[in-house]
Amino acid sequence: MEILIIFLIFYSIVLHEIAHGYVAYKLGDPTAKYEGRLSLNPLVHIDPLGTVLLPLFTFLSFGFVFGYAKPVPYNPENLKDKIKDPILIALAGPLTNIFILLFFLFLYKQNLNPLINEISFYLIKTNLILALFNLLPIPPLDGSKLYLLFIPLESYILLEAYGFAFIILFLLFFQNTFFYFINKVFLFLISS
16 A cells, blocks of 8 residues: 555656646657657656655654656757746646645545545645745745746746755755644645
């Protein structure tokens, strides 16, 4: 049972990444396709640091699992609109997690059987975390691409260089607040 839940959680992350690549492809950039990253094969999405070491480190150090799949590449030079297209590509990932969340919320509300309810429970919460965390305006998270509406690309690239430090600081100082908010939204979703 736990293996199935872990598998489905990992696929939520994989689908998030595939969505980035697919939207980039539709907007004129074939990079992800040429690199085989539009694949449902989970092995092509494993990042040794983000998918293995970081989750292990955060679990042992902070008591929660934090990690990521290998980011899907895209080449901004292939995009027609250098501001709007990167934002659409970025938003595709969290929107995919919201769609997955809504699918499992629908299953949960049907109360089909305890197994489906338990799986749905975890997938709702995981995809809520994935969507909302990725929408934070911290580079290189997806929500930070909205900065491109206000600052030059060069400034954004400079911010992105310090992104991992920003994420660690966010988790150190705002982890409890973030997860408190997640729990409130989660309880609202499953109880309404």
